[in-house]
Amino acid sequence: MDTSWIEMKDFPQMNSKTPEMRRIPGLIKKLRREYPTGTDWLNTPLEKKKTILCGNTKEYAYIIAWILERRLTEDPNYRKKFIKYLSKQTNKMGVLCFNYSLYYSLITQEEIEKIKELRPNRTNLVINTISRICISYGKPFKNITDKDLQDEIIDWVFTRGVTSREGIQNIRFSLGYTIKAKIKSQSQSMYLVEKYPFLTREIQDFQIHLKNEGYASNTIRKKNSSLATFLSFLVEQEVELRQFNKYDFLKYRDWLSCRYKNPSVIYNKVIETKLFIEWGLNDYPSFPKVIDCPNKLLASLNKASVDHNDNNDGLAFPIENLANIIISKCYDYSPKTEIEALCRDFWLIVGTCPVRFEFAISLSHDCLQPMLNDDRLLGLISDYRDKAGNIHGHFPFFDQIGIQAVRRLQKRCVELGFKPIYNPKNNLTYIHLFQIESGFLSDYTVRKFLHEKILPGIQDLENYKAENDGELFKIGAHGFRHHIATIVQARTSNTRATQFILGHHDIKITYKYLRSRVSRNTLLYSIIDGYEKKTLSGKFYLKIIELWADSTIEDKKLFDVLTSETDLSNFLKQYGRKRDMGWCMTEESCENFYRCWGCHHFILRKEEIEEAIIKLAKHFVHHKNLIKSSKNYTNENPVAADSIKTIALIQKRLTDLGVKPEGIWEMVKLKLSGRDIKEALQND
Known part of the structure; x- marks a missing residue:
């Protein structure tokens, strides 16, 4: 390969009147005095x-043209040296690179016009x-x-916050140069090394270790995130890794505590550092x-983490009915652009079908299918694994609003004639439900729409x-x-059904979904509903309220019963004691059963x-006998007052079950006359 310097007569005559071009001859003389041959320059570290x-012109004004003329980038070794050299130069050479790219036809006017359409506010920077990029290769x-675009060797070309690999890839996709609308960003490991x-x-070997251990990509990402936090601590606090001791662990704990409120995050980062x-x-x-690493430190952090998780609502909304309010606002919102319409439909789908964000944003255009176990219901299906590892995961819709949104998006895909594109998240190529001209609707855009267009103005x-x-x-x-999940649990009282619609493999995860304050209240209302519909009587439902409001309820046996398929009869047999007039729900012995009617441990069914x-x-x-046998009967007599109170309480419990007072006493007459009380029940 010819590495000799090019003569001035061979130098590209782009615009000889510019200061840079006028100084090229002087640059050539100085460069040759320092480096007689091009090989000398290439082999110099x-x-x-x-x-x-030469004046204000640096040697790269000549070097770039020389490399392109001699086509030295075709040699991998020379190309690597050249790119490293470019990465150390000033950003002011952007215009020069553009002029060379035009001269050597690395970029065309047609491409420039398309870029102006796609990035009108950032055209020059893009x-x-x-x-x-073109000159580098x-x-x-x-x-x-x-x-080429994924190679970390060209990290230097991107402008933070303005240009990125993803943005350049979208332009390539729009021009038809690739079927991959998305491209993976710089890996965490490369970022850490840099x-x-x-x-x-150490960082590179640790990555090999993680892969050899068979960790999933998501787990590796979390471990690298913890490693990044730890290395940041070492640099900021000027702590030597080779001398890291128990005092440094304590110092690290305190440092984390100033940055994270969640005890679980602190505990996990300390554990990952120890590993x-x-x-x-x-x-x-x-x-x-x-x-x-002090064992007491780990124990205290673990306890704080467990306590936090036991009393934390997780990602559940802590405001009752907020989900319905958000969906209602989305439904009423009038989109001003195509992107807003896509974002609106995304949240209508997510709000009416129990899918995760990544599952929804990556849906195929043919994702709406009848449920496998009931073809009267429609649900979302995929051809890739979801977060829980389900292949062909199937999630049912609970409202027509979401189904209508999917059908709108499907119709749009047909009308716009979208072609299949590659999705690096699942390594599949297909027509996407949220596909746009430049590739994909971004996660950031979807979340931004919710927070800027829908949530403002919600008084709650x-x-x-x-x-x-x-x-x-x-x-x-x-x-x-x-x-x-809470709605399904309240309507079915079947935790297995709730587990199914969420796609959980472990029912313990489903229980965690039902432990938030809002979920507790909703499930509580469904339990009280039995009392309000007059199928239960007594004050035991008040005890349920008391227990359900207890934040440690998952540690009680009662929680498993109230969120399981156990019917009331089995529940009473397991946790109650049958009396001759209902059920006593206390575990303590009680002989004065005449007071059951006013006791909060008592329950009566139809x-x-x-x-x-x-x-x-x-x-x-x-x-009646008390009145007849008494010489001076009064209602204030303690015995008489107790008798009246008992009769009144029994009547109250029966009216709670929907029996009218006149019906109660008609049944009493029937019972006293030896007849069947069902005659009165039928009339009532």
């Missing part, structure tokens, strides 16, 4: 390369970024590959020789912020999953009406 100046933009070069080998140090013990000089949220120092809880797709009538008839006869 980057850190030893001298800067050559074009300069693309020019740098010595390729036209249309020949840049997905692999930010903490003093542990390059990382244990992994590198004795194998790397940068690691300590022994692990010195304003009240919550006023009561919590202006802070607001996280509002997303998972909150709707909790809401729908099935026990006849027992209560027999008891009432006996009390009636007893009270």
Whole structure:
């Protein structure tokens, strides 16, 4: 490969009147004095390369043209050296790169016009970024590959907050240069190596260890996140890893406590740090020789984490009926753009079907199918694994609003004639339900729509912020999953059904979904509903309220019963004691059963009406005899007052079951005359 310097006559004559072009001859002379041949310059290490100046023009104005003319980027070794050299230069060379890209046809006018349409507010910055990429590889933009764009060696070309790999990939997709509308960003491991070069080998070996152990990608991502936090602590606090001891663990705990409110996050990060140090013990000089982590520290952090989780609502909405309010506002919202219409339909789907965010945003256009166990119901189905590992996961709709949204989106896909595109999240190529011209509807756009267009103005949220120092809880797709789970549990009293619609493998996770304050209240209302519909009587329902409001309810046996398929009869047999007039729900012995009617441990069902009538008839006869046998009878007499109170309480319990007072006493007469009380029940 020819590496000789090019002569001025061979230099591209783009615009000889510009200051840079007029200084090129002077640059050539100075460059050749320092580096007689191009090979000399290429073989000089980057850190030893001298800067050559002619006026304000640096040597890269010549080097770029020389590399392109000699096509030196075709050699992988030269290309790598060239790109590293470019990465150390000033950002001011963007215009120069653009001019060279035009001259060598690396970028065309047609491409520039399309970029202006796609990025009207960032056209120049985007074009300069693309020019740098093309020059780095010595390729036209249309020949840049997905692999080229993913290579970390071109990280330097992107402008933070303005240009990114994802943005450039969207432009390539719009131009028809790729079927992949999304591209993976720089890996966590590369980011860590770049930010903490003093542990390059350790970080790279740790990644190999994680993969060899068979950890899922999501788990590896979480472990790397914890590692990033730990390394940030080491640098900020100037702590030596090889001398890390118990005092540093305590210091790390305090440092984390200033940044995270959730005790579970703190505990997990400390545990991950301990595991990382244990992994590198004795194998790397940068690691300590022994692990010195206080057991009491881990125990206290674990307890704080468990206590927090036991009393935490997770991602459930802490405001009753908030899910319905949000869906109602979405339904009433009039979209001003196509993107807003897509975002609105996304939240209508998520709010009426118990799916996770990532599942919904990646749906295929043919995702609406009849449920496998009941073809009268429609649900969402996928061809890829969801978070829980379900393949062909099927989630039912609970409202026509969501179904209508899916059908609108399906019709749109047909009308716009979308072609299948590749999704790197699941490695599948298909037409997406939320597909747009440039690829995908972004997660950020969907969440931004909810928080900027829907949530403002909801008074319940304003009240919550006023009561919590202006802070607001996280509002997303998972909150709707909790809401729908609670509805299913309340309507069916069947935890297995709730587990099924959520796609949980472990029913313990389902129980966690039902433990939030709002869920407790909703389920409580369904329990009280039996009392309000006059199928139960007595004050035991008040005891249920008391227990259900207890934040430690999951530790009680009663929780499992109230959220299971156990019917009331079995529940009473297991937890109650049968009396001759209903059920006593106390575990303590009680002989004074005449007071049951006013006791909060007592419960009476419709099935026990006849027992209560027999008891009432006996009390009636007893009270009548009391009047006859008394010489100076008064209602204030303690014995008489107790008798009247008992009769009144029995009557109250029976009226709670929907029996009218006249019907009660008609049944008493029938019982006293030896007849069947069902005659009166039928009349009532």
